[in-house]
Amino acid sequence: MFGFGMPELIVILIxxxxxxxxxxxxxxxxxLGKSIRNFKKASDGKEEIEIKAEKKDDPRKEG
Structure with missing residues (x-):
């Protein structure tokens, strides 16, 4: 596709x-997977795009 062979991909991975x-x-x-998934959803015309940050437990909040 772009002329990348196995040796070039190994160098990039290193x-x-x-x-x-x-x-x-x-x-x-x-x-990267989430980005590609969101790009595909956007290009398909779907209006809902996932842009959620991971939430970690906050010990200061009491609920």
Whole structure:
């Protein structure tokens, strides 16, 4: 498609590992997946787009 073969993809993966670290790769993959999903929904004409931030438990709030 773009002329990327297996050696080029391996080099790109190594660069990504060095820049972001192995621990952050799942987070980056999840964010990329959500972005692609939202882009597809927007291009299909659906009006509802998911833009929710992850909520963490706040110990200061009592409910």
């Amino acid at each position: 660069i990504v590992l060095v820049v972001f670290g192995a621990g952050r790769l799942p987070e980056i993959g999840a964010a």
